[in-house]
Amino acid sequence: MSTEQAVITQSSNMSKVWLIPLLALVLGASVVIHNWSTQGPQIELGFTTANGLEQGKTKVKYRNVDMGIVESVRLNDDFNGVVATVRLNRQASPLLREDTKFWVVTATVGIDRISGLDTLLSGAYIEMSPGTGEAGWRKFTALDKPPLTAADAHGLRIQLTSRSGTSVGTGDAVLFKGFKIGQVESTEFDPVSRLIRHSIFIDAPYDDLVSTSTRFWDVSGISMSASAEGLKIDTGSLDTVFLGGIALGNPPGIAAGEPVTHDAEFRLYDSYDDILENPYKFGTYYVVSFSQSVKGLLPGAPVEYRGIHIGKVERILLRETMESALAVGLKGQASSLPVLIYLEPARLEMPDRESSIQKLRDALELGVRNGMRASLESASLLTGAKFINLDYFEAAQSASMGSFMDYQEIPTVETGFDQLQQQVASILDTLSDLPLLETVETANAAIASLDSTLESLNGLINSSSTQQLPAEIEGTLRELRATLEGVAPGSPVYQTIDSSLLRLNRALQNLEVFTHTLAEQPNAVLLPSAPAADPIPEAGK
Amino acid sequence: MKRSIALVLALTLGACATPPLEPNYYLLRSDATITSGALEPSREFALGQISIAPYIDQPGLLLETAPGEVRAARYHLWAEPVRDGIETLLRQEISRRTGENLLPGNRDPGRTTINVRIDQMHGTLDGQALLVAYWWLSSSGVMTSAHRFAESLPLDTPGYAALASAEKALLARFAASIGDAMATGAEPAAATDNP
Known part of the structure; x- marks a missing residue:
């Protein structure tokens, strides 16, 4: 009888049931790897309050794409704000720059805008606006309000200053011929210069409308003026009637100036009429x-x-x-x-x-x-x-x-009338200073004295001796004239005198020679020597 | 004693017997021919002040016998005061040169006045006659231009007659220079007879 030997084979000692945890392990690993591969940086956002922020629920969005989620919310170290720790996905990493902005988007209903109604159902979320600055930042301070202009927006930022108060406020429109081309970003009062400063942003491509010749004026509300021509009402667009706004343009007759750069300063005029009165910028x-x-x-x-x-x-x-x-x-x-x-x-x-x-x-x-x-x-x-x-x-x-x-x-x-007025006043002052009363009294006394003198003079003139005086004077003058004619140059007397003087002169000269001779030779009279002849000049060569 | 008186009388009579030297007189007048006729006084010019250096203002002709030493001749004299002679000669020569009759006694203050200063006028032993003079024009008391004249002239022959002749010639040249300057600086009047 044959005996069959049982074949003993060693069976597998691993139960198939172990496939289940193995599969779970593989799945878990794949999840970890997926998370690791998609997980982005962790950042901290500082908020004033935690209004709208929920741990593990509030999302971070950019252009309505989920970029991360709030992991935790806690008070900051000074207890004057909150810090939200946010885990972003890997795609958000290059968007974290120095000037990247975050703010909470909630439903807002105001006179100027209605926004964020979708958050009523989905809940608030954090919107981010990437900046253009240095990359790699991980801590940010969130804005209380959404920024009016995106950090990467193209356009031109202008600083306006106003001396008087206006109704222009943040978010108001900037208009060109009634068309909105920008908005007011901020409005603040500078206590040092006592000026109201407005920062406005002109969207591209309208920034080319701004040059050094451009003027800005307030178009808020309704401007009414009544004149002989009737009632005149000036308004901007409908929203500027209620909310205020700023218009810009070139004054009439002034050509466009040179292009301006960011943060160029302009004056905000009260009205367009104010510009017409002051059309020029430099003075x-x-x-x-x-x-x-x-x-x-x-x-x-x-x-x-x-x-x-x-x-x-x-x-x-x-x-x-x-x-x-x-x-x-x-x-x-x-x-x-x-x-x-x-x-x-x-x-x-x-x-x-x-x-x-x-x-x-x-x-x-x-x-x-x-x-x-x-x-x-x-x-x-x-x-x-x-x-x-x-x-x-x-x-x-x-x-x-x-x-x-x-x-x-x-x-x-x-000059002119004032000078004439002053001169007249000066003359009047001089006149008033004159002692007119004393002068008149003196003049009266002098006139009385003059009267008596004239009477005496009249008697003297009428006397017979005085009447004969002119004839005597005339005769005397005639004789004097005849006498003077007798000794005038050319007259015989004059010639005689002249000739006599000449001879006298010669006699004096001879006398001088004689005295000189006597001084040299005292016995010259008794023993005269031969007269010395004059030295004779030679003939010239 | 009688001999002494006789000697003095003889010497005195001898002195009286010495023949005296006769002086010679010289006249400063223009050599130009003078004709008769009416004269129109210059409306533009007049001869004003004529001054001479004091050493010239004496009757005798002057001779420089050594540098800086001048001797007046005793027997060679000007026939009239030298100031009058110079004025007459200049008046004649300037009038003849310019045609402007500068008559004596014409003292209209509106005219341009010719003023003259004679600084040197004498001869030298080596036969040169010298004249240095200045003249200037003035209008209303304001000097408008000034000039200087300095020339010498050799004597033709030895003696004072040649010296007087040379000095007259120098004065005529001086008058000519004044007349030429007046003619270039002012419109000459119509030519008239010499005074």
Whole structure:
């Protein structure tokens, strides 16, 4: 009988059930690898509050694409804000730059805009706006409000300054011919310069509209004016009526200037009419001082050069004059009143550029040396309004520019009605100082004395002896004339005298020779020697 | 004693017997021919002040016998005061040269005045006559131009007659230079007879 041997084979001791954890391990590893391969940098965002931020839920988006999620939210070390730790994906890594901005997007309903309504359902999220600065930053301070202009936006940023308060605010439109080409980014008051500064951004390609000749003016609200022509209403676009806005353009008759760079400064005019009154950008200040009354000279009064409007009066520097007078101790003494004037070179057909200011200064300096002076003239005898005129005066000596505080001072002369008025007043003062009453009394006494004298003289003239006097005088003069004619040159007497003098002269000379001879030879009379002959000159060679 | 008186009388009579030297007189006048006729006084010029150096203002002709030493001749005299002679001669020669009749006594203040200063006028032993003079024009008391004249002339023959003749010739040249300058600087008037 055969016996079958059992074949003993060693069976696998690994149960198939182990495939399950192995599969799980592979899947887990793949997840880890996937996470590692897609995981981006971890950043920290600083917020004022944690409003809208939820750990593990609030997303970070860029152009509505998920870029990361908030991992944790905690108070910062100073307890005055919160820090959100955000894990971004790898794609967001190159977007983290120095000027990258983050802000929380929530639903906003305002008079100017309604936005973020989708967050009512999806919840708030963090929007990011990549910057263009240095890469590799990991800590950022989030904005409280969404930025009005993206960091990578193309266009031109302009700084506007306004002296008076306006209704222009952040987010207001910037218009060109009623079309929105930009917006106001920020509005703040500078306490140092006491100016209101507006930062506006002009979107490309409209930034080419801005040049050095461009003017900006406030178009907020509705401007109404009534005149003989009727009621005039000026408004900007509909949103500027309610929200305010800024318009820009070139004043009429002024060509486009040179292109401007980022953060160029411009003045924000109150209205378009204000621009028409002050169309030029560049100007310079001077001081003119008058010792006469400046009554009727108001701020804004024109400054003219031979009838051409070249500037305006800014103000009378009364406070500075008082301070200066008190500083040097001129109490109670009359001093001239300095007037600050503003001259614009473009009004003299010069280009409206900064370089024209120096040309104007040079021209004025040369003019002053050649007799140019400022004078106070009457614009209207009815209203008493006055203006300042610059002109050449022949009587003016050559002079140079003076200075008052930091301003150059143009010499002045007194002319016109005021000078005449002063001269008349001076004459009246002199007349009033004359002792007229005493003079009249003296004159009366003199006249009385003169009367008696005349009476005596009349009696003397009427006397017979006086009546004969002219005839006697005439006869005497006739005799005197005849006598003088007798001794006049050419008369026999004159000739006789002349001849006698000649002979006398010769006799004197002979006497001189005789005395000389006696001095040399005392016995010359008794023993005369032979007269010495004169030395004889030879013939010439 | 009688012999002494006789000697003095003899010497005195001898002195009286010495023949005296006769002086010679010289006249300063133009050599130009003078004709008769009416004269029109110059409306533009007048002869003004004529001054001479004091050493010249004496009757005798002057001779420089050594450098800086001048001797006036005793027997060779000017026939009139030398100032008058110089004035007459200059008046004649300038009038003849320019045609402007510079008449004496014509003292209209509106005219340009010719003023003359004679600084040197004498002869030298070696036979030279010398004249140094200045003249200037003035209008309303203001000097408008000034000139100088300095020339010498050799004597033709020895003696004072030649010296007087040479000095007259120098004065004539001086007058000619004044006349030429007046003619170039001013419009000459119409030619008239010499005074």
